Amino acid sequence: MLPRFSGLAVPLGSVLFAFVAGGLIVLISGANPIDAYQGLLCGVGLLCAGGENPALELSTTIVFLTPLITAGVAVAIPFRAGLFNIGAEGQLLVGTVACLVVGISLSSLPGIVLVPLELLAGMAAGAAWAGIAGVLKATVGAHEVVTTIMLNYVAQWLVRYLIIGGPLQAPGAFSASSPISVNGRLPTFFPASNSLIVFGLPSSVYRVHTGLIIALVAAAVFAFLLWRTSLGYEIRAVGQSQKAARYAGVSVPRTIIVTMLIAGAFAGLAGAIQIAGVDKQLTDKYFNDTTGFDAIAVALLGLGSAVGIVLAALLFGALHAGGAVMQSDAGLSSNLVLVLQALILFSIAGNFVGQISRLIPGLRAPPTLPSELPPAAPLMTEAAAPPPETA
Amino acid sequence: MGHMRLRVLGVVAAALMLAVACGSSSSGGNTKQVKVGLVTDTGGLNDKSFNHLAYVGLQSAISKLGIKGDVIESKSGDDYVPNLTNFAQKGYDLVIGNGFLMQPAIGTVAAQFPNIKFAIVDGAGTDAKFNDLKQTNVMDLFFKEQESGALVGAIAGLLEKQSKAPKNTHVISAVGGVKIPPVDHYLAGYQWAAKIYDPSIKVLIGYSNDFNATDKCKAVANTQIGQGSEFVFQVAGGCGVGALQAAGQAHVYSFGVDADQKDADPSVIASALKKVDVAVYDAIKSVVDGKFTGGANRFSLANDATGYQVDNFSLPADIKTEVDNLAAAMKSGSKTPPDVVS
Numbered sequence: 001m002l003p004r005f006s007g008l009a010v011p012l013g014s015v016l017f018a019f020v021a022g023g024l025i026v027l028i029s030g031a032n033p034i035d036a037y038q039g040l041l042c043g044v045g046l047l048c049a050g051g052e053n054p055a056l057e058l059s060t061t062i063v064f065l066t067p068l069i070t071a072g073v074a075v076a077i078p079f080r081a082g083l084f085n086i087g088a089e090g091q092l093l094v095g096t097v098a099c100l101v102v103g104i105s106l107s108s109l110p111g112i113v114l115v116p117l118e119l120l121a122g123m124a125a126g127a128a129w130a131g132i133a134g135v136l137k138a139t140v141g142a143h144e145v146v147t148t149i150m151l152n153y154v155a156q157w158l159v160r161y162l163i164i165g166g167p168l169q170a171p172g173a174f175s176a177s178s179p180i181s182v183n184g185r186l187p188t189f190f191p192a193s194n195s196l197i198v199f200g201l202p203s204s205v206y207r208v209h210t211g212l213i214i215a216l217v218a219a220a221v222f223a224f225l226l227w228r229t230s231l232g233y234e235i236r237a238v239g240q241s242q243k244a245a246r247y248a249g250v251s252v253p254r255t256i257i258v259t260m261l262i263a264g265a266f267a268g269l270a271g272a273i274q275i276a277g278v279d280k281q282l283t284d285k286y287f288n289d290t291t292g293f294d295a296i297a298v299a300l301l302g303l304g305s306a307v308g309i310v311l312a313a314l315l316f317g318a319l320h321a322g323g324a325v326m327q328s329d330a331g332l333s334s335n336l337v338l339v340l341q342a343l344i345l346f347s348i349a350g351n352f353v354g355q356i357s358r359l360i361p362g363l364r365a366p367p368t369l370p371s372e373l374p375p376a377a378p379l380m381t382e383a384a385a386p387p388p389e390t391a
Numbered sequence: 392m393g394h395m396r397l398r399v400l401g402v403v404a405a406a407l408m409l410a411v412a413c414g415s416s417s418s419g420g421n422t423k424q425v426k427v428g429l430v431t432d433t434g435g436l437n438d439k440s441f442n443h444l445a446y447v448g449l450q451s452a453i454s455k456l457g458i459k460g461d462v463i464e465s466k467s468g469d470d471y472v473p474n475l476t477n478f479a480q481k482g483y484d485l486v487i488g489n490g491f492l493m494q495p496a497i498g499t500v501a502a503q504f505p506n507i508k509f510a511i512v513d514g515a516g517t518d519a520k521f522n523d524l525k526q527t528n529v530m531d532l533f534f535k536e537q538e539s540g541a542l543v544g545a546i547a548g549l550l551e552k553q554s555k556a557p558k559n560t561h562v563i564s565a566v567g568g569v570k571i572p573p574v575d576h577y578l579a580g581y582q583w584a585a586k587i588y589d590p591s592i593k594v595l596i597g598y599s600n601d602f603n604a605t606d607k608c609k610a611v612a613n614t615q616i617g618q619g620s621e622f623v624f625q626v627a628g629g630c631g632v633g634a635l636q637a638a639g640q641a642h643v644y645s646f647g648v649d650a651d652q653k654d655a656d657p658s659v660i661a662s663a664l665k666k667v668d669v670a671v672y673d674a675i676k677s678v679v680d681g682k683f684t685g686g687a688n689r690f691s692l693a694n695d696a697t698g699y700q701v702d703n704f705s706l707p708a709d710i711k712t713e714v715d716n717l718a719a720a721m722k723s724g725s726k727t728p729p730d731v732v733s
Contacts, residue, residue, distance in 0.1 A: 285468020
């Protein structure tokens with residue numbers, strides 16, 4: 001069997017399986033699966049039967065998928081180094097806070113200066129947050145799964161504190177911060193006008209913003225970093241075998257810390273893009289935000305590759321946007337959309353985890369190599385391996 | 392092996408197609424029918440509280456007024472604008488947003504669709520700083536929650552006064568979700584009435600800063616119970632069910648909120664009602680009758696939209712009389728509960 005073909009067959013097959021199984025559940029629940037999946041397709045601007053504007057649906061899908069790309073990269077990079085970054089959510093949250101603080105406190109600066117500063121602040125905050133877990137892993141061997149999960153809680157409660165009675169709470173608002181000024185916002189593709197009509201609707205309804213370009217560039221940077229730089233080689237070497245990497249002269253602790261710093265920067269960027277591009281302010285929605293967790297699924301479904309992550313983010317964005325259409329047109333419960341998402345993950349994790357874990361480190365390896373690799377998931381075993389010796 | 396899996400998938404897919412082909416339905420209908428879209432907040436339809444009640448109001452409008460009604464549940468704050476826009480772009484006659492926290496989203500979408508009518512429970516169309524935009528196509532559905540809060544507060548105060556509480560500690564408490572006006576209205580009335588009937592009473596107030604996670608409300612309630620509270624009033628939506636459970640486990644009494652919550656926990660002796668269903672139905676009816684007007688609509692005892700319900704408890708007749716007297720006094724305006732927590 002051709003490895004390249006099987007690499008595609010696994011994720012596509014599992015998605016297909018999930019869709020068919022989901023369709024049966026929709027059927028049992030008394031709704032029409034065709035209507036339901038039509039709603040889903042409508043999310044990417046195709047076959048909107050219920051009167052939705054396809055351009056608007058596509059715009060909404062892109063708004064949803066943009067942070068998933070950057071956050072997905074933040075999970076995929078540590079995967080390559082054998083690290084499991086569960087903390088993308090926390091890193092994203094501190095990124096939103098940093099972006100907001102810069103956006104509000106430097107609001108007099110022109111947009112061309114302010115927006116990059118906001119994004120850099122978000123990246124720096126995310127990097128610092130993930131760096132804590134990286135340093136702890138590299139020095140005392142604290143497992144990154146535990147530390148990043150704990151740091152998620154710290155970040156979530158920090159956001160709660162900041163906007164409920166804390167220093168960022170807007171006067172007169174409740175569980176919300178002040179919005180950043182207009183010049184601190186990422187430009188949208190369409191002018192934010194209620195009177196200009198584009199594709200039959202006021203142009204302000206299309207929220208799709210230039211964060212999409214930043215996210216796509218981030219995905220390209222990720223691919224370049226991983227495959228075209230010596231750092232990327234070191235990251236992959238550490239992911240394949242820490243012992244071999246050390247023998248080859250790679251500093252494992254340094255690589256772990258740098259990997260986490262880079263990952264955190266991507267997650268922080270996702271948060272900054274959300275504030276500067278969509279939300280403009282911190283609100284209670286960030287208490288229950290799941291972008292950083294969805295990113296884990298995106299990274300896995302995308303097989304840890306840049307193109308895969310973009311495609312997986314597109315699927316999740318369409319599921320999210322199409323979910324509303326499925327509810328209003330097909331009369332489906334919103335929970336069924338979550339069932340579908342869960343089915344996709346389940347079919348990947350349950351049926352194909354062995355194949356996927358062989359694929360991730362060996363995606364570019366010669367076809368003969370994978371069979372010689374240990375059968376257990378290197379991704380998991382490396383993550384669970386004893387801490388590297390710091391000598 | 393791979394072929395096998397594909398073949399299985401193919402068979403399942405074919406079966407699915409067949410089933411769909413047999414069960415396909417036709418839709419269509421009267422073009423004059425009024426279309427109403429309801430967008431819930433993140434609590435979802437099964438919150439046993441105000442999203443559920445909004446749905447009840449929509450359902451009764453469907454059956455009594457013959458409208459077409461559709462619902463979209465919001466899974467996160469990300470969904471408010473897209474969900475409201477979904478109905479607005481399809482030319483629905485009325486789009487209803489449920490909840491105080493949806494105000495900026497309503498403000499945004501109502502400005503984009505000036506020809507569509509909107510209604511929002513517990514709020515108005517606002518900008519990002521929660522300033523009312525006073526849009527003419529937005530109907531604000533406000534409640535005097537302080538009246539309902541006062542009625543259950545009176546029950547707690549009277550039971551303490553008459554030494555009929557579990558331990559007669561003269562300490563009662565309330566767990567609020569986020570400190571927002573509709574929550575504080577309840578708390579203010581509760582505090583006010585309890586002190587009228589039992590001047591020695593101590594009212595503890597805490598916030599979970601969450602409307603969905605039951606464990607957070609449970610933690611706040613447990614702290615209050617540890618400080619001697621024997622009546623726990625939850626004003627935190629789905630999160631507050633945790634406060635009711637905490638009261639049940641500690642064998643003290645609790646009060647439900649918004650809907651009749653007697654089934655949420657056996658410790659619930661009464662519920663402070665906020666009949667969102669009445670408000671939603673009225674808003675829909677105003678559109679059907681062509682009488683829709685933007686701006687504030689206030690729902691209170693006067694239009695039977697607030698009140699209380701005795702639950703898993705036999706309330707002594709004299710106490711019930713006192714509470715009903717208070718309700719009558721508030722309805723007539725001779726007593727006015729505060730709407731700010733003191």
